[in-house]
Amino acid sequence: MAAELTAHQLIAQHRPTLDHALETIRTRAYWSPHPEHPKAYGENGSLGMAEGKAAFDALLGTRLDLGQPGTDDWVGGEVSPYGIDLGVTYPHADIDTLLPAMRAGQRAWRDAGAEMRAVVCLEILKRISDRTHEFAHAVMHTSGQAFMMAFQAGGPHAQDRGLEAVAYAYVEQVRTPDNAEWTKPQGKRDPLALTKQFTPVPRGIALVIGCNTFPTWNGYPGLFASLATGNAVLVKPHPRAVLPLALTVQVARQVLAEAGFDPNLVALAAERPEEGIAKTLAVRPEIRIIDYTGSTAFGDWLENNARQAQVYTEKSGVNTVIVESTDNYKGMLSNLAFSLSLYSGQMCTTPQNLLIPRDGVRTEEGHKSYDEVVSDLAKSVAGLLGDDARANALLGAIVNPDVKARLEAAAGLGEVALPSQEISNPEFPDAVVRTPLIVKLDGARKYWERADDEAAYMSECFGPVSFAVAVDSVADAVELLRRTVRDKGAMTVGAYTTDTEVEQAVQEACLEEAAQLSLNLTGGVYVNQTAAFSDFHGSGGNPAANSALCDGAFVANRFRVVEVRREA
Amino acid sequence: MAAELTAHQLIAQHRPTLDHALETIRTRAYWSPHPEHPKAYGENGSLGMAEGKAAFDALLGTRLDLGQPGTDDWVGGEVSPYGIDLGVTYPHADIDTLLPAMRAGQRAWRDAGAEMRAVVCLEILKRISDRTHEFAHAVMHTSGQAFMMAFQAGGPHAQDRGLEAVAYAYVEQVRTPDNAEWTKPQGKRDPLALTKQFTPVPRGIALVIGCNTFPTWNGYPGLFASLATGNAVLVKPHPRAVLPLALTVQVARQVLAEAGFDPNLVALAAERPEEGIAKTLAVRPEIRIIDYTGSTAFGDWLENNARQAQVYTEKSGVNTVIVESTDNYKGMLSNLAFSLSLYSGQMCTTPQNLLIPRDGVRTEEGHKSYDEVVSDLAKSVAGLLGDDARANALLGAIVNPDVKARLEAAAGLGEVALPSQEISNPEFPDAVVRTPLIVKLDGARKYWERADDEAAYMSECFGPVSFAVAVDSVADAVELLRRTVRDKGAMTVGAYTTDTEVEQAVQEACLEEAAQLSLNLTGGVYVNQTAAFSDFHGSGGNPAANSALCDGAFVANRFRVVEVRREA
Known part of the structure; x- marks a missing residue:
């Protein structure tokens, strides 16, 4: 199967954005490739205000078929804090079928290398950005945010945090070269000489446990950090805020398939009311990374019980x-x-x-x-x-x-x-x-x-x-x-x-x-807002969160480097 | 108190070495500033073969007074695998006195910044390198290694791994600038403008739990990674291999004091026979980082019980x-x-x-x-x-x-x-x-x-x-x-x-x-040897070890970055 999106195209299109992100996480100056103003959308393939609203309305009452393997039921039941019954249903997975299917594509994804993974992630973010108006309604009607906030925090700001995670993941993986020549002098004898290959390898399947209030903003960093480092990602949204992450999974699966990868590298785990599948998934041996935003009680439970996984939590605090x-x-x-x-x-x-x-x-x-x-x-x-x-x-x-x-x-x-x-x-x-x-x-x-x-x-x-x-x-x-x-x-x-x-x-x-x-903030910047590429969200050093968005520690342990060495 | 070692001197002396290390962890070519050949020592202030042996002999039967606060007893009892009774005694600490004393100097150490910490660490390594012949005997007579291996693996190779950890720690801390200006355009209105300060802050006190077989080689990465990232470091050696790490602590305390810092930033926790203080220390709230090399059983215990700390383990495996x-x-x-x-x-x-x-x-x-x-x-x-x-x-x-x-x-x-x-x-x-x-x-x-x-x-x-x-x-x-x-x-x-x-x-x-x-190794490189700056020791991705020597993940979570932002 020929990929519709080639590496050449993707790199040509997204490498400049990646480079800009890499530069900005070093300078921490202001930058965003994702416009904040609703009127900036509607051209060059992005949905405008009316189109986005129409796209959202068209989703209501439908079955969102993601084409996932192991779908054994359809579940839903989101009611907007604004009173609308969304009526969208999502695939419910038999995890004993879905998890193995998610691993099938990991080798090709690993072998694609850090740059290819980064630009595929950027293509996913670009497609999401083009649908920002649609996502804004999805975020508004799950989180209860007012439209403008849902638009900005759920759209460009969330996309920025996703891109930031991709940039950190990329730079962390390319710190070590793909190949090295190592020649050690031995005095008058011949030197010792080795050739070495270094390959970033994923940990396994990553689980993202979404929250009710900021499904995309809090979900994207972990999702993209794990995907960019070669892991498959299973997204378990909050039962009241499924739609924004289900659309995200849909876009990711489309882009992966078009780029010639297995779409099952990203999948959704929607659940029945009171099913509580996060607890079941979190301790599955296949799950090696968990990103969680939510209550301290469940965050602590994850840290204490999901011992087979790297666990990144944002819990609660008292500001x-x-x-x-x-x-x-x-x-x-x-x-x-x-x-x-x-x-x-x-x-x-x-x-x-x-x-x-x-x-x-x-x-x-x-x-x-x-x-x-x-x-x-x-x-x-x-x-x-x-x-x-x-x-x-x-x-x-x-x-x-x-x-x-x-x-x-x-x-x-x-x-x-x-x-x-x-x-x-x-x-x-x-x-x-x-x-x-x-x-x-x-x-x-x-x-x-x-x-x-x-x-x-x-x-x-x-x-x-x-x-x-x-x-x-x-x-x-x-x-x-x-x-x-x-x-x-x-x-x-x-x-x-x-x-x-x-x-x-x-x-x-x-x-x-x-x-x-x-x-001494007295103007238009507020203590509760942070900007991607510049501000750290949380510190990872006090009980509110064990990690910060985004830094080296957030990405460095999502993959390992395997070395193969031979005599030269 | 005027420091005997100024920042200027230390940077002038060690920055080139640090830069070479930083370059080599990127190229992963061969490099070491620490000579492997015993005859390379004996000039420019380093101990030669006979001097090193004499220095070691002079230690036997003595009390190694490190000048640590809270010393309540003197303990020892090492017997060399070669049959010599070392007869050296070490301070036994009242940890309720020692731990608070170790925190007293942390603020100044933090405020010194990443570069100063790095060059102080390099000065410690330089002084250790100068005493390589003395350390070789100490390693030989605790680990049972033959002299040449004790010399090389316990000397230059261990020092290389320490320097490698300092390099990784330094580069991780300076990824984020000390200061940034952030200016966000607001259309026709005035831009939003903030000044931001970013400070790497330590987690607290780090505990290094040493092993019997490679006290310096396995001890230095954690010790120097933690110290270079601003933490105080408490070294708990294996009861059969105290001397090499006690000498290390002694050197570190001397250099810290000469550079104007509190020597209690590095301390030794020697123990009585069967006292098992690692278990007590590991769960103290002051201990926020643990590096451990040893059995799987105790490594697993640390991972499961020292939940207040970042735990880095090298356990056992089947090769x-x-x-x-x-x-x-x-x-x-x-x-x-x-x-x-x-x-x-x-x-x-x-x-x-x-x-x-x-x-x-x-x-x-x-x-x-x-x-x-x-x-x-x-x-x-x-x-x-x-x-x-x-x-x-x-x-x-x-x-x-x-x-x-x-x-x-x-x-x-x-x-x-x-x-x-x-x-x-x-x-x-x-x-x-x-x-x-x-x-x-x-x-x-x-x-x-x-x-x-x-x-x-x-x-x-x-x-x-x-x-x-x-x-x-x-x-x-x-x-x-x-x-x-x-x-x-x-x-x-x-x-x-x-x-x-x-x-x-x-x-x-x-x-x-x-x-x-x-x-297909058939020449002079062996599967059981790894070279610092080039080879990873362990992967951190299988049950033998949860971390690799040395990579970004080994250092990135030993500190956190605190941001202070103000309107510009």
Whole structure:
């Protein structure tokens, strides 16, 4: 069978993009090949706004047949957080048939080499990019993100993270040459001479366990890192967010086949309600790599039980912002208000604990008491979300009933500084839309005297809930930050201070506890956003995640190098 | 306190060596800055042969005071496999005092940056290199290696592996720049602009658990990889092989202090007989990295129990050589004879199972039956070791009574093709010196019908024991190779064949099971030897070891990168 996509074509088309990615992960300057603006699509083969919506609508109520071997049933049942019943069904696999089939194509994929694998991955990303509008609806109607966020985070930003992983995977594999000549002098005798071949070999089948809130953004790094390093990849989506990853698998299978590889190198493992196949798959001997985003409980279970696999987890944490002083009070408030509101706080990077000295904060407008700061922040959030259209565009929908229940319970944890409000969504009346709740808690140094408060701020309360925690001093804030990161983990830390000593103290705490720090953000960059090729997402050095997106450690152990040496 | 060694001096002196190492891990050509010949030492500050011996002799019966905090006792008791009672005592640490003291200097070490850490490590290696003759005796009289092997493997080759680890650690840390400017266009609005700082941060305290047979060679990669990435390093030597690593710790502490760092960044954890402190140390929360070489049982225990740490293990395996055909029969036999004899087979890389077709082997001298091949190999070994002086120089001494007992028991496992013989060592009459044993076993396809044989060749029999396993066909040999690597692991695989198809089949088995393959070695390179900067030691992809010396994966997770970003 002649491949429709030749290596020559693929390399000619994608090598410049790969090279740009390789350069950018070294400079960490801004770059993206994936446009962020919806209007940038619709030409050169990409779907425009209306076409993307039509493509999504055409998927509803259909059976997504991926042509996978071992399909023994069709399963589905996704209901959009916006109220739409997606009605899409997916192949349910007999894993004893599917897993062996996935291994059949691995030798050819391994022998294709690192560059070919990289450009095939880039072709997959290009096809996904062309369908960004379609994916945006799929992400929106599974995660509950508002359209623009689903478009950007689920589209170009996710594609960027996938490309970043391909770049890291490529460079890691080509650090060692394919061949070497080794000649060791032996004084007057003939030298010893060997020829050596080095081949990156995959570990086996990689399992990607997707999450509900960012199926593509959190799924692509592991998927592409594993595929680019020669592994087959089985994608097990969250049962509420199957469609974006099922479409991804579909595209990958098409591209693999067109490039002359076995499409079964990428497959989907959809499941029946309550089937819980992740636990079964995770301990199969064929599964040698696992990427997981989700709860700490299951992440810990995977780390402890899937011992035959390399396990990369992003679990949960408690993110802190220290507010000590600022020279841009309004900028600080509006920046924080946006961070708390974006996607109703349903990001692993959203600040939860705002540590504010009990005796207040210095600002360019003068001293502000703890109560003033909290009330001004509440007003800033209320102002940001005062217009329903804007509120809907920022908040999106509550992703599932658990988040809603947690939000409702959180109002009882302390004095409510900003109550959560219902927002109606005229386009999707069934959507559950809620504004952020801010609760005041006491972060006393003698925290055991305020045990209920401590229990609240030392637990992750995923959703639109944050705690304005009054601390006895900025030193206490730094100490509480350290303790929180060490015990609970953190994906992000923020701080506002104009004091060099405080800045140093916070920075030192973050260096020692391995947490990523954003300082004095008052403009259009938010603590909960990271940019591929430049920012690390997580550190891999605190309990929130055992790996970072993306670095050498994220890719280096997904393959091994086998050496064959002969006398020259 | 002014440092005696400035950054400027150290960089000027060692940067060229570091750069050469960085280049060589990319080309994988031959290179070493550490001379292999004993006569190369004795000038430019290095100890010559007599000086090294005198320095070693002066250590005997002394207390090696490293000036470590928390020293609560002095422990020792090493007896050389050559019969000398070393009589050296070492500090025994109260770990509740020592571990906190080791953390005190970590901030300054972290802030020194990757280049300074690298050149301090190179200065440590330079001082060790200058004392190679002294270290050679220390390695000889703990491992039982013959002097020349102790000199080379324990000296320059170990130093090479340490330098290689420093090079990998350095390049991994500087992949991400210290600083970056990030400017994202916003159409007609002002761009978003951030400045970002990236800092490699250590994980904590690293624990190196040394082995009896190669204390420096197997200890240096982990020690230097961890130190170069900013971690403090606690060295827990094997109780029978303390001295080489204690001297290493001593040198490291001196250099650290002279360079203005806290010497407690490197410390020794010697133990009382049967104290078993590795188990206690391995699960301490301060210990975040563990490097281990030794038994599979304890390696598995570490992997399963030291969950707070990154664990790098080299355990045991069963190494195979397939003998199918050759165009250099004598060269093959003498190469294999040397491999089986070197250090009495007490290398993790020594071949154990020689798989030979039951119906014989094609050679340039015509067909050789299985019996002929085995008997010719036995003769080749006997010839190689026929002279006692040469035998002593190759074999060294049996490292401990367990190996001797295992050797004696192995003679009962099957028909003995070559009995093990005692060799007397005139210089060290108490040394236990033994020639290799070769036992014939049946590797029948229906192995369950020869269960005793299968039990023998499917277990590691560490020491001078190898099995000539008769197989029904070369396809069976390849299948047995696969099964052995998959189930038991292998550090090395060898094969002799002139048949392209057989070569391809063996190579494919090694690629799929991730084993390092040496093909048709008939000259002065042996399957059990690997060269730093060029050969990988182990693959990290089969049960013999979870990591390879040395690659990106060996260093990338010993540190994390913390980012601090601010608006520009």
